[in-house]
Amino acid sequence: MINPFQAGPKVKIPVLTYHAINVLQNNYAGNDHLALASDLETICELGLRIIPLNRVVDWHQGLLEDGEVSRSVAISFDDGSWFDFYDLEHPTCGMQRSMFNILKDFNTRSATSRQAHATSFVISSPQARFSLDQSGLIGKDWWGDQWWLEAVSAGLLDVECHSWDHVHPDLDHVAQQEQVKGDFSQIKSFKDAEIQFNRAGEYIGEVLAGRRPSLFAYPWGSASDYVVTEYLPENRSRHQYRAAFTVDPRAVAKTDNRWLLPRFVCGRDWIAPQGLRNLLNGICNARVL
Numbered sequence: 517m518i519n520p521f522q523a524g525p526k527v528k529i530p531v532l533t534y535h536a537i538n539v540l541q542n543n544y545a546g547n548d549h550l551a552l553a554s555d556l557e558t559i560c561e562l563g564l565r566i567i568p569l570n571r572v573v574d575w576h577q578g579l580l581e582d583g584e585v586s587r588s589v590a591i592s593f594d595d596g597s598w599f600d601f602y603d604l605e606h607p608t609c610g611m612q613r614s615m616f617n618i619l620k621d622f623n624t625r626s627a628t629s630r631q632a633h634a635t636s637f638v639i640s641s642p643q644a645r646f647s648l649d650q651s652g653l654i655g656k657d658w659w660g661d662q663w664w665l666e667a668v669s670a671g672l673l674d675v676e677c678h679s680w681d682h683v684h685p686d687l688d689h690v691a692q693q694e695q696v697k698g699d700f701s702q703i704k705s706f707k708d709a710e711i712q713f714n715r716a717g718e719y720i721g722e723v724l725a726g727r728r729p730s731l732f733a734y735p736w737g738s739a740s741d742y743v744v745t746e747y748l749p750e751n752r753s754r755h756q757y758r759a760a761f762t763v764d765p766r767a768v769a770k771t772d773n774r775w776l777l778p779r780f781v782c783g784r785d786w787i788a789p790q791g792l793r794n795l796l797n798g799i800c801n802a803r804v805l
């Protein structure tokens with residue numbers, strides 16, 4: 517029998533997620549770019565470090581000691597449009613600094629021990645991104661993959677996988693056999709999973725000059741039991757992922773299933789700087805006996 521007061525995990529790492537296409541207004545609550553810029557400062561003020569998401573997974577898998585990652589935070593972006601990398605003129609909100617450039621700006625004025633890093637989970641299929649650009653953005657071809665290699669080469673933005681097509685309801689055809697859209701937990705056959713995970717990783721690897729993604733973020737954060745208990749654990753040499761992320765609003769703990777690592781989402785789990793401050797203080801200052 518384990519005594520919870522003696523055996524609790526000491527270190528937990530919050531992963532914060534942003535969506536760069538969330539640009540509705542030029543204020544914190546209505547713009548994930550402005551939220552990210554503010555949150556980097558908050559994280560710094562709290563004396564926390566930002567570490568690459570891959571290091572969170574290294575720690576989770578026993579490759580790093582608790583002491584190497586204590587009081588750390590990781591950052592991820594979902595969907596991977598051009599708003600992640602290029603400054604763009606938004607049709608109603610004007611020029612938007614890209615998430616990449618916000619990281620770069622922060623790093624330019626921060627000490628070397630306080631450098632920011634993030635991981636962009638991108639939709640793999642070029643056809644899906646082209647269609648989503650038409651239906652969800654303004655049809656200016658702002659969902660291309662021209663920036664992936666440059667982002668990774670710069671060393672402050674990793675590119676990882678957010679499925680083949682997001683089984684997005686705006687697409688005419690999705691890689692789900694019954695054409696059930698808008699729910700990634702409907703990926704529950706080998707045939708569908710092969711496209712959403714393996715084919716998706718293969719394409720990203722081609723664009724990244726051979727470096728296949730090793731992390732996956734489920735669209736809308738959900739996955740079927742088949743994917744979590746069979747496809748991912750049993751086909752590792754095929755798909756080459758070593759962890760996958762949901763949007764369960766908790767910090768990553770050593771006890772989590774590697775195929776169900778949690779993440780917090782900006783705009784859902786906190787909507788103001790003070791909300792993030794409370795959230796991070798609750799996790800990173802917590803002392804488990």
Ligand SMILES: [Zn+2]
Nearest residue numbers: 594595735736
């Ligand atoms: Zn998404």
